[in-house]
Amino acid sequence: MRARIDPTSDRPAYKQIADALRQAIKAGELAPGTRVPSESELIEQFGVSQGTVRGSLNLLRSEGLIQSFQGRGVYVRERPPIRRMASDRFARRHRDAGKAAYLAEAETEKVRPEVEVFYVGPGDLPEKFADLLNLKAGDKVLIRRRRYLSDGHPTEMATSYIPWKLADGTQMTEENPGPGGIYARLEEQGYELERFTEQVTARMPSPEEAKALMLSAGMPVLTLIRTALTTEGTPVEVCDTVMTADLYLLDYEIPAK
Numbered sequence: 001m002r003a004r005i006d007p008t009s010d011r012p013a014y015k016q017i018a019d020a021l022r023q024a025i026k027a028g029e030l031a032p033g034t035r036v037p038s039e040s041e042l043i044e045q046f047g048v049s050q051g052t053v054r055g056s057l058n059l060l061r062s063e064g065l066i067q068s069f070q071g072r073g074v075y076v077r078e079r080p081p082i083r084r085m086a087s088d089r090f091a092r093r094h095r096d097a098g099k100a101a102y103l104a105e106a107e108t109e110k111v112r113p114e115v116e117v118f119y120v121g122p123g124d125l126p127e128k129f130a131d132l133l134n135l136k137a138g139d140k141v142l143i144r145r146r147r148y149l150s151d152g153h154p155t156e157m158a159t160s161y162i163p164w165k166l167a168d169g170t171q172m173t174e175e176n177p178g179p180g181g182i183y184a185r186l187e188e189q190g191y192e193l194e195r196f197t198e199q200v201t202a203r204m205p206s207p208e209e210a211k212a213l214m215l216s217a218g219m220p221v222l223t224l225i226r227t228a229l230t231t232e233g234t235p236v237e238v239c240d241t242v243m244t245a246d247l248y249l250l251d252y253e254i255p256a257k
Helices: 013-026 039-046 050-062 092-096 101-109 127-133 181-188 207-212
Strands: 066-069 073-076 083-086 113-124 140-150 153-163 193-203 221-230 235-244 248-251
Touching (some): 013 039, 050 066, 092 101, 092 181, 101 113, 101 140, 127 153, 127 221, 127 235, 153 181, 153 207, 181 193, 181 235
Antiparallel strands (some): 066 073, 113 140, 140 153, 153 235, 221 235
16 A cells, blocks of 8 residues: 555545545455554554544444454454345245254355344333233333354344243243244244334443444444234334444345335
8 A cells, every 4th residue: 555645635635545545445455354554554654643543543443443452462353155135035935944044044145144142032012012022011022133244243232021921831932943943933833924113223232232242443233123013913023223324235135016
């Protein structure tokens, strides 16, 4: 990277340095996982102050292009392929084939899926999900909390809430709910699923979410609240999912009639 500051430009020096680094990243000169030149190296190359260099790095960090590791330096962020969340990911054919939605998506996107289970067991239903499940805040539910990875990179965290009376005594209370996931287990009990509703919003992550998803400062997340409903309109699960915003494309097909 041989860029220099243009003193005649109206663009601030820190943005010019960020432009040069961004171009080097996009061109592959600085490949994913490689170390970014150190602050001292950038100061020497561009003839600027430490504050100017740090401003450049902070800008690229907020864009999700680089990330810092204490004691190791700054590296180009390794990004897994963008995950396409298609509207048919919960189709029954996937459950019939013994695949949960995440595994079906991963197969389509040709990535290696991993699921890390953080907690499976009873708990109290949070107030914000009570109306969605037609229950009261604090009612006993099965909580399933996990993190999903694609090719070793964390991409989303999800927490499911299932009425305890539907989960008690079933494989849903185990770490591995079996082929087809929890929806297959619900349908085995006669709760035939008809539709799912989803509410999607964007926000900044909590410190815990940022750590779990390996997010740099300033990077937003998408939150998706999904409710599974039976043919009788009975809600049987609410799933609260937090996703790395720049790694997902929400792809929906909406019938015109």
